Amino acid sequence: MLPTYQRFNTSSSGKIRSFRASEKILIFLVFISFLVIVLFGFFLLPDFGGTNGVIQVYNKFKKAGPEIFIPAPPISDKNAKDFDAQRLQEKIRSELDFDGLEKPELQLPNKIPIVPIPVPDHHKNHHNRHHQDDKTTQHASEVYIVDGADQEPSVREKRDKVKENKIIIMPNTVLLSAMTMMAFTGITLTSLKYRNNNDNDYYVVTQNISDYDDDYSFEISDHGHLNPKIIYNNEIIEKRSTEINKRSVDGFLHRYSNVERNVSMIDVVKREKVKQMMMHAWNNYKLYAWGKNELKPISKRAHTGSIFGAYDLGATIVDSLDTLYIMGMKQEFDESRDWVARKFTLDNVSADISVFETNIRFVGGFLAAYALTGDNLFKEKAQYVADKLLPAFQTPTGIPLALINFRTGSSKNYGWASGGSSILSEFGTIHLEFSYLSDITGNSGYRERVQNIRSVLKELDKPKGLYPNYLNPKTGKWGQQHMSLGALGDSFYEYLLKAWLQSGQTDEEAREMYDEAMSAIMEHMVRKSPNGLTYVSDLKFDRLEHKMDHLACFAGGLFGLGSRTLQNQYTDRYMEVAEGITNTCHESYIRSFTKLGPESFRFSDAVEAKALKSQEKYYILRPETIESYFIMWRLTHDQKYRDWGWDVVQALEQHCRTDGGYSGIKNVYSDPPQQDDVQQSFFLAETLKYLYLLFSDDSLLPLDEWIFNTEAHVFPIKNANPLYRLAASSSP
Missing domain, CATH: 1.50.10.10 (Glycosyltransferase)
Known part of the structure; x- marks a missing residue:
């Protein structure tokens, strides 16, 4: 099916490129971090406070004797008892300057049990570390060893001090090394991961994402920056390199497998957000109004007051077919096809239909x-x-x-x-x-x-x-x-x-009629406000009415297409008007509280691009402004059109989204706005389709191979x- 995945590949084969500036900065930070960790270890950790600390610790460790680490092996031969005792005493005497260790009556047991080493009190050790040199020079007069332990208090205390030094020094030394290596390794791996991610810029977004609906979320900062991470059920959906199986009969998908050139990861996530909006609108229509024409998202029932009345014509189903297909929503498309095959009919409609x-x-x-x-x-x-x-x-x-x-x-x-x-x-x-x-x-x-x-x-x-x-x-x-x-x-x-x-530019009569009509409109109806906003007024009985309908906001894209598809005497003027009208329609959006545009807006000395009458202030999920954003983006690749489109997405989510779908609002200037409880079928057919394509690559429905009818259906x-x-x- 169409667009069950999208692929991006901005890198080419060949020799490895040099590091980017951002990567050089990251590598520099790696080494700075390494230096900071090393210096921290030398000057701040307690075990290395003085220049002689290491030597002193080594001497104390050496005097503690090997049994601190490994207890003496058990003596299995009873006859060798005296010989082993003598050898052990000589070893201790040779390594420790303690005369008091010599006791003629010393008796060693046959077995020296392994005694667990107690956990040291690090705070106490740190407090006493500068007093240890004096204490270790004191000699104990006697040492008693019974069951492997010293019984004479002063000697036991002395030996414990030596043991404590051992226990404190070694873990901190190991800890320092471990911390250094772990930090260096972690930062280096992060650097390599970052470079790898930038060198392999293609991602596959599977159609399964469409099933996530409301649990599918995106990380967006307060400043509008969108983190390149998609989360579902608290799990990050990672970039994948596995292509989805495609049906060979699907000519469209075969032709438009979509090698992306003008889409960043941020745009991919924004596009998937639009797809999630489509899922929300569609799922609620299916749940509450399946087979009916439109949905009342607040009442959660069918809207029978639409232009098609109460007849079950499935207007939303038919209007959504190509949007579902383009977004790769295969299951929903197949369900719609099944309904059309089994249920769709006009034979019983006894009403006046447009x-x-x-x-x-x-x-x-x-x-x-x-x-x-x-x-x-x-x-x-x-x-x-x-x-x-x-x-x-x-x-x-x-x-x-x-x-x-x-x-x-x-x-x-x-x-x-x-x-x-x-x-x-x-x-x-x-x-x-x-x-x-x-x-x-x-x-x-x-x-x-x-x-x-x-x-x-x-x-x-x-x-x-x-x-x-x-x-x-x-x-x-x-x-x-x-x-x-x-x-x-x-x-x-x-x-x-x-x-x-559509004719492949062979219908010259149509182009001639278009140029003549647009020339007359530019001469008699296109005007600029005192502050430089371009608009198209109505002409009634030779008098201009300085009002522009939201419906006319499609004209930005229309003039733009006229400019770029044929070079003639109108080309430059067409593009100038296209940019001006699109900007004016954007102004009508940002001058409202909701950041959505009114049904009509006026121009006078006192007001520009704002509705004045109450019957002009509503917004019913119309697509015309977004249509011009999409067309102008394709023609110019000016980033502002994508930015403006994302503003609309956020406004729709904030003011039009309900638990049961999306609703129009009655006054775009109200705080908060009141919703009208109608999810128009053209919201799925046009508004969401144009937003989705705005954040897609030009290779998806390229304008030199496809046209859109006035309901955004593709031919x-x-x-x-x-x-x-x-x-x-x-x-x-």
Whole structure:
């Protein structure tokens, strides 16, 4: 399965590199530590306080006699008793200057038992060590040895003092040596371990990590620095070099085994944190709302008030398919496939359902799963859903209506939409899915329908080169003169550029329409605030409304892609606007208490990038800002985009995470914010996917081989990606 592991290899074969500066410093510290330990031993340990200490101790040790360490062997021959006693006395006399040791009546027993050496009082020895020289010069007058022990008190005391010197000196001497060697060895091994870890920069993160869920933790400092260690159940998950078995039928994994170049260990851990978030969201959906559309994470039940109503369409399941696959969550993906095969149907849905939402989530979700796996089940389901949408296209102009009843096939538009008009962002956001579906099924009917929509739009006059948000599907005329790169307009412009990219840059008509539209938007709608924040305002009846929707924050990535995919007169300006819009959306996040962005934000002399109205202050787990972070990171590799993305991860964890999943919040400026108790399906489809890819290497879903539909479902690029599987009857 896809990405059950990720491999990094930043080192190459060849001769060994020189030490890094950090390694040289570490080696220097090793030797400094060694010197400190040695000097500590000579000047601070009590046994080496004076220059003659070693010689004095040696003499005392020598006078103590060998029996302190090894008792005399037992005398087995009774006849040799007198001879052995005499020999022992002569030995003691020769080594010790004690006349008092000579006692004619000395009788030695046949056996000298081994007497346990008492544990010395080190504090007492240390206190008396400077008085020992005088005491050892005193001679005892008599020594009695009975059962191997001295009985005369003064001699016994003298002998004990000598024994104590022996016991004190030797352990401290050994201890010093041991401490020195252990410290030196330990620090050296640490140095070698450190160098080895830096020389072997590839790690494998197994799919089993996905099972850890809430017990999977990461060490993060208060300053935001993340320690390169992953912990589960108090055990460090170590770097591994064993690859996970891969199924040979999995074309995607075979192609994208992911040799990582732009990912550090810290990024790996951050990416795994995002995966853990996906596990938390998914497991709670499965536990409390399996088969339903969305989850209420606080109430811990299904959300029946979603755009798909109370019908069990499994919107979260279908929306999550490619995210599960990309993150290597094989078990969860297989469970989802099984549900789709056994349970998914639209036949019994007798309600007005959004054509746009059904297309981007269900058709798009199934197509992405097919692209990644080649599993025909997903292609069949995508075609099944698309066929259910076709009655909505039966209008005089071929412009589809907004809502459809799957049971009856009847369709209609929203009553509030400019006299029953269709909405630009809805009928203009079908092209990618239907074109791709025609290519993989051989049925050209899907492409013909979206090509007709484009033809109608090209024939219309466009005020100031802009596309109004409303179009009457009966008359083919524009409705209200409201232009927006946010709600009601956004993804139409996105699909112009991506249709060109999806075609392998052969759909020149789409690129031409994109450049013309973006040029008009930059001229008439893009503005800068007094403090230099770039934003895209709405245009209503020739008047600018200095407001920007969170939905428009995707435009940073859109302008960036337009800049880097074709060099023309707009290239530099596109990138300037891309960076400016992405920065402004980031500002809308950091100017709130929660560090999450509001639904809309305004610009005036008094305020910039902040929401003013209560109905604009909510955050429903939207992905658009993170989408631009991801695209801009891929295009520029500017570290700030990853840093900003990690800030969002932390904000989501702090303010949106609940025991039952993730919830939106009602006011991003409140302390603390109130949660709305809805886990949107696009949080799993888009928000977490873009965050995961932000901390992944460019080789995972490279932008020159894959595009993302407006729900972040991945489609291969024609003639650039071998996973673009043309049907036999399709034209190349």
